[in-house]
Amino acid sequence: MKVVAFTREQQGTGASRRLRKAGQTPGIIYGGAAAPQLIAVDGNAIWHALKKEAFHGAVLDLEIDGQAQQVLLRDFQMHAYKQLVLHIDFQRVDASQPVHTKVALHFVNAETSPAVKLSGAVVSHVLNELEVSCLPGQLPEFINVDLSNLEAGGSIHVNDLSLPEGVTALTHGQNLTVATAAIPAGVVSADAADTPAAE
Structure with a gap:
């Protein structure tokens, strides 16, 4: 731009x-x-x-x-x-020096995830952007968060993300939570009958 x-x-x-x-x-x-x-x-x-x-x-x-x-x-x-x-x-920015900046997260495939499709869970986006380090030429416009395998009561962390080549997440040693799937109170499905809703 x-x-x-x-x-x-x-x-x-x-x-x-x-x-x-x-x-x-x-x-x-x-x-x-x-x-x-x-x-x-x-x-x-x-x-x-x-x-x-x-x-x-x-x-x-x-x-x-x-x-x-x-x-x-x-x-x-x-x-x-x-x-x-x-x-x-x-x-x-210098093309030869890494930059530290925040990149937006795009959440995809929520409608096909077991959490939503089978359990009626609600997916919460805990992070909407991620701090990364990379060379300027490798900076992605956004990072996809694939929710297709997310189970009810489960969560996705930074370490689960597929980052573009050359891009490193800056999480200061923490495996931060990116998204969670919780079943709303009062909703019970066959898959969730034995699974307590996430707090």
Whole structure:
């Protein structure tokens, strides 16, 4: 995905307010060998870009004054009630250096899992994103969580996920729970008659 930005000379609350009134969002790029750089981006374009899942986890091509560099979205601030992005931060990435970022999880095959199909269980998504480490070129847009073998009362953990090549989950030594399947109170099936509902 591509982002077009412009060099911003002035800083401070007043300058940022003037930028926003002109339809632009102030921001900054940092990281790498270069010094942090103040930028401005089109406010409307950034508002719509932030609605796209891929914008939050993908390596972006940021063009400033005709020169492109690769960055990751690191932070942004929204107005409390207006359709307005107040500020946005990007971090430069080096193609040869691993990046640490969060990737969205997509849950698939819930309707065919034994938990749902046979037991009427409810699948709860404990995690919706996963912190990973990989080279920028290997960063996936999302990671699938296959629920097709999930049994009632069972759960899926990070170690059960099939991660793309070169991608490592950063769980700090914990095998975090990704999803669980619990039978709602009052629902009893042939498979679940002897299985207590998950707390």
